[in-house]
Amino acid sequence: MSNPIDQNKLEKLAEVAVQVGLGLEEGQDLIMTAPIEAAPLVRLITEQAYKAGAGLVTTLYSDPEATLARYKYGHDLSFDRATGWLFDGIGEAFDNNAARLAISAENPMLLANEDPEKVGRANKAMSVASTPMRKRIVDFNINWNIVSYPSADWAKQVFPHDSEEIAVKKLAEAIFAASRVDLDDPVGAWAEHNKTLAAKSKWLNGHNFAALHFSGPGTDLTIGLADNHEWMGGAAKAKNGIVCNPNIPTEEVFTTPHALKVEGYVRSSKPLSHQGTLIDNIEARFEGGRIVEARADKGEEVLLKMLDTDEGARALGEVALVPHSSPISQSGTLFYNTMFDENAACHIAQGQCYSKCFKDSENLSENQVRANGGNSSQIHVDWMIGAAETDIDGVTRSGEAVPVFRNGEWA
């Protein structure tokens, strides 16, 4: 079997990850996380990082087979354990200015047949243990980036009617196109794309809406925005002064909702792949900023466990706008991977807010973020609510409605 992944484009993806995604600076250490199958991309990124002057590149590999062995043979007490010592170590490295790159390649159905009670416990233990580390990421202390790799198990979920070879080839091409590495000058294309997203953010920031009102099938939701919120999209400057593109691909502009000011009901528009299980057709009702009722056709138990992670898990940490005409959406492919599916539809996220999404965020204390309405939680889970029929109005401070989206597109 010939290699179904175009090596030339894979090299370009490594270049884009280091130059555009991370903006890695001379002397910076890099910590990478990746499933073991993604080793070919890890090696190319390692080379690119050293060429860019990296100090030390360290990869922490995960292995889905080890995860399955845990569920198959593991002692009951295993499911409340997590590697806090490792997350704390990574946090320490971030405090010494190490950059972070994650390669996403998970089989979205890895844990579909495992006991949801155990999956929920394991997820919660990991969320709790990794909170201090994750906080440094969501607070943008350092430059970070996520890119994707077409693993066979993921590809077979996305293209179930194809042979493994064809499925991997199709997923690889979809990743390359969405990541703009099928173009002659990917770095230049990203500079252009970042300009477009910056212009949308600027328009929204100019309006400084008090709330957004979403309407569509199964959805009538008013999302109050945090005081002093700021819209962002594409390139962002981390607190260490380095401009990075955290998500590759990215099509969204996003900001911080007010943790106490979300009212109404909403239906998910795409399945959510959450740590190896699929949660589909979520319906939720918000009151005073929090989900007070939730159900799902599939994965309801994992959803409810996730919402019970902590006090902040039922409130929103992010609202993001993506036109229905986004290239990923137009591909018509459901990736079962948040990195892709969230860039095909407007979405919201339960849990921790990005403290970066505030005016003058560098000088904002945690208490001020909270006073502005920013939510805090051990989780940050995006789920898709936008569709072709979605209308969004911006609600001004004086209560007027300004069209933002009509039929899924920028108005």
Place this chain on the structure above:
Amino acid sequence: MSNPIDQNKLEKLAEVAVQVGLGLEEGQDLIMTAPIEAAPLVRLITEQAYKAGAGLVTTLYSDPEATLARYKYGHDLSFDRATGWLFDGIGEAFDNNAARLAISAENPMLLANEDPEKVGRANKAMSVASTPMRKRIVDFNINWNIVSYPSADWAKQVFPHDSEEIAVKKLAEAIFAASRVDLDDPVGAWAEHNKTLAAKSKWLNGHNFAALHFSGPGTDLTIGLADNHEWMGGAAKAKNGIVCNPNIPTEEVFTTPHALKVEGYVRSSKPLSHQGTLIDNIEARFEGGRIVEARADKGEEVLLKMLDTDEGARALGEVALVPHSSPISQSGTLFYNTMFDENAACHIAQGQCYSKCFKDSENLSENQVRANGGNSSQIHVDWMIGAAETDIDGVTRSGEAVPVFRNGEWA
């Protein structure tokens, strides 16, 4: 190409690693380190560990290709960097009673063509950063084990005239034989072997020699033994109360020399593979416990850098007795891997002593270890000095000589 590694024996090796090597207890977490090529053994050990009741099994993979990329493209400042944050995290896990398993499979010549100045700097940075973690291992705070896996790059060094498939098959069989997993009841065979090693240790402890005198080709060396030294071999009880077999294979009994009382000269009897370079035909002269002159036919620069790591690097931390008739020695194979070659010949180690090799070691402070003559250093590097011609006398407190080895065998 069919898989040249017998999967049935590989499974037995995983069983021996967990049951004999670690003695893993219910609820213990396990931290494994392994090169990425050893993933098949990692997966089998992960299963065995979960079956034995492990809490959480975490594997930290290394990748020789990433190491080479560092030497090929890395910035000069890279070679003084080390992952202190990761070593510190592992140390924290040991403090919470996690067990440690290392899979050894390195290509002994990986760095043979790299700049020895950079290799020396990188080794030193790693030694310094990992000292607190390694101290918990050498102090036997927790149960630990090293086993080996027949990687292709290692096999091709050991059997350079064979095809890769044959070389891997031969190395696999050699590892399986030395690790006693080619027998019907490996766990029982290990219990027998541990009895033999315990009897040798008991005999040596009964004599409580003041010193050992080694003579042989190029060697006339008197190694004073530490006050209150204790000989050990095979199974050992760690401070967490768990009996483990740290090395698989193991044929040695060993104890702590006196850091100030080694006099004479010594020639190495086998090449030393040290972190990707080969050091061959070492000649060293000791005065007052320390190497005052050293040379080598190959790898002299790396040897001298290693000896300059710190104050304690020139003194001895271990002396170990292995008969020339040991099965690994009789195989006639030079493995270029300390785990094997040190179990084919008497050897000494530069650097840190095992604080466990003292009477009443559990209640001994660091100062008491030092007062007894125990050496401390950021390195612990074994090198082989025993051969077919080696004679060893035990020197009693009153100065009499008791034959210990004659012509490489127990006297």
